[in-house]
Amino acid sequence: MSLTRGAPRADAARAGAVVLTDVVKRYGRGPGAVTALDGVSLDVAPGSFTCLLGASGCGKSTLLSLVAGLDGLTSGSIDDVERPVAMMFQESALFPWLTVAGNVELALRVKGVGRAERRRRAAELLDTVRLSGFADKRPHELSGGMRQRVALARALAQDASVLLMDEPFGALDAMTRDLLHDELERIWRERGLTVLFVTHNVREAVRLGDRVVLLSSRPGRVLHEYDVDLERPRRIDSTPVANLAAEITDALREEVSRHAG
């Protein structure tokens, strides 16, 4: 909690870096133990957008839980993370007993922000995700994409420099996902966030990331890292995105077939 509350974000001193060194995560003990992550090292620069890509079961989500501090690591270290970090999941996990604004305010309430200030900030954040007219709605009255916008606003309310996203658009249709990519890119740039974005959608990773990290499955290791030097704003259906995605898909396919065979 080194952030000065209420100060404009640009002036606030932020680390925003995430450095993982030889991170190992094992579940269980003895012969039945499962190694989810095996020596993952990753250096995430402040303000960068990193996509973690891999087949299911490669420990992508485990990695995020470790960075968030929701789970302890078996060995290795994670440094420079200012906690609590903000996090978003595939399901929006909005609380049905609160209104849309109430859900966003809750993040502020936990931090001890006063009522009037909460109201003001929540309205601001809903405006950021373009849901100003929906403050008094209940989550179930919104579409899936809108619910993820609210979840994003709630995550932003935490005012953390690091935002972890665990397949946040995985359950949405392609068109809605496309719109949310644009929104996320805009917000990321405006706020200078460090984003760690987990997905199994290769094109999505190339569309969004400065860097795409390919993880192997069982145990999870860093297989390849790709720097995405494509000009922003990108389109998910543009040729450069498609070409790089095809290259990564081949590598991913090889990795998957190695396991399936």
Place this chain on the structure above:
Amino acid sequence: MPVEVKEPSRELSGLDELERTPATETRWGRFASRLWAGTWPKVLALALVIGAWQLVFLSGRWDPWVLPSPLATWQELAAYAATPGYWEAIVITMQRALTGFALSVAIGSVLGIAVARFKPLRAAIGSLITGLQTMPSIMWFPLAILLFKISESAILFVVVLGAVPSIANGIISGIDYVPPGWKRVGAVLGMRGFQLYRHVILPATLPSFVSGLKQGWAFAWRSLMAGELLVIVAGQGSIGALMQGAREFNDAPRVITWIVTVLVVGILVDAVFRFADNRIRSSWGLNQDQ
């Protein structure tokens, strides 16, 4: 400040705009048709019951002073309901019921949270609570009378014993089934211990808590009726006491009048719980298929 909800702007509407529920402009029309759909089967059922009763009465199997006709019972009910004694009895009984229920809610809630929270406590008394729930509350009266004599306390004791397990179980299962995703969000937002309970776990148990309350009320009400028939406190003309009195005077219409009264009270209270339950369900979006 209510903001006019405009049609969602273009940048908002992906394909998934289609999945939103349309605005409910026909709210009143829907309410009326739902009311009618809920009413006519009840009216029909009532007519059938009264018709069957009338037939049994006409068959002459029982003498009219044992089994009166529906009409005679109705006349008795109407005349009796015009006397203050009838209403006083209802007030006395409802006071007992509400006191017992309020006490049960307080004890049951604390007990439920404690059992859900502390593992050893659950191991110790978790199954005991369920066991108590299956026990007919009338079993407690001999002990209650020994402990508290013929008194209000004896009745209250049994009412509380009857209702507490249901209420506690409602909370326990509510806490057990809080979706893990919600708890994870709580943790991500930095909630610990009490805060997590206050902002996530307890609100999340609300539907389960309400169904526990509903069941708890049913047990409390049954225990109370059993108690009032057995434990007749001098000077307290409660429903049970007056009903027992009517039986002693072979006043069948009056006995049936009380049965009907108790039934009606039960239905009214159930309607209150159902209303609360429906409110929660619709504001949580749990019954969108209707």
